[in-house]
Amino acid sequence: MHQDIDEVLVSEAQIEAICLKLGKQLSEDYKDKNPLFIGLLNGCVPFMSALIKRVEIPIEIQFMAVSSYHGGIESSGDVKIKYDLERSVMNRDCVIVEDIVDTGATVKTITSLLLHRGARSVKVVTLLDKPSGRKVELIPDYIGITIPKRFVVGFGLDYNEFYRNLPYVGVLKPSVYIK
Numbered sequence: 001m002h003q004d005i006d007e008v009l010v011s012e013a014q015i016e017a018i019c020l021k022l023g024k025q026l027s028e029d030y031k032d033k034n035p036l037f038i039g040l041l042n043g044c045v046p047f048m049s050a051l052i053k054r055v056e057i058p059i060e061i062q063f064m065a066v067s068s069y070h071g072g073i074e075s076s077g078d079v080k081i082k083y084d085l086e087r088s089v090m091n092r093d094c095v096i097v098e099d100i101v102d103t104g105a106t107v108k109t110i111t112s113l114l115l116h117r118g119a120r121s122v123k124v125v126t127l128l129d130k131p132s133g134r135k136v137e138l139i140p141d142y143i144g145i146t147i148p149k150r151f152v153v154g155f156g157l158d159y160n161e162f163y164r165n166l167p168y169v170g171v172l173k174p175s176v177y178i179k
């Protein structure tokens with residue numbers, strides 16, 4: 001285990017099982033809908049990659065880069081779009097792909113934006129749900145696993161842009177960010 005990690009919360013094997021389950025469920029729910037999976041960069045990359053391999057129906061993928069943490073452990077609440085979608089979502093069934101829903105601000109903002117742009121439907125699939133962090137009302141449609149109120153890193157999640165490449169999700173030692 002990495003020296004800055006206190007505890008592994010979600011192992012590689014657990015993540016694989018989650019992707020298998022969610023992939024099956026999404027394949028059933030979106031049969032004949034040609035859904036558009038929208039990954040929110042940067043955090044979504046490992047999960048998007050693992051999840052879509054388990055989806056058994058035709059899908060399209062696109063990405064947006066969105067940021068509100070600016071490297072730290074607290075959301076600024078201000079969701080900035082750094083890179084936008086390249087094609088229209090008009091009349092599309094969209095599935096937002098997230099690594100974590102914490103305060104809910106990111107997903108809430110992007111859901112409203114996609115609906116405003118004419119999406120037929122917008123649902124959210126997230127690897128991690130941290131309901132104790134919620135500041136806006138939001139329940140993700142597809143949840144990999146619910147986690148406690150800890151700052152986690154790995155499998156896409158960062159602190160100051162590091163740790164995204166860990167193959168598991170772990171609790172970051174507070175000594176790393178409390179100086």
Ligand SMILES: O=P(O)(O)OC[C@H]1O[C@H](OP(=O)(O)OP(=O)(O)O)[C@H](O)[C@@H]1O
Nearest residue numbers: 041042043067068069102103104105106
């Ligand atoms: O529910 P929220 O409180 O909005 O937090 C969740 C969002 O925060 C993180 O992204 P971040 O803004 O750090 O950008 P990143 O994906 O590049 O790390 C994470 O990847 C989610 O997108």
Ligand code: HPA
Nearest residue numbers: 102150151152153157158
């Ligand atoms: O617990 C977290 N870790 C990393 N990034 C995050 N963005 C929201 N919550 C978290």
Ligand SMILES: [Mg+2]
Nearest residue numbers: 043069071158
């Ligand atoms: Mg981040």
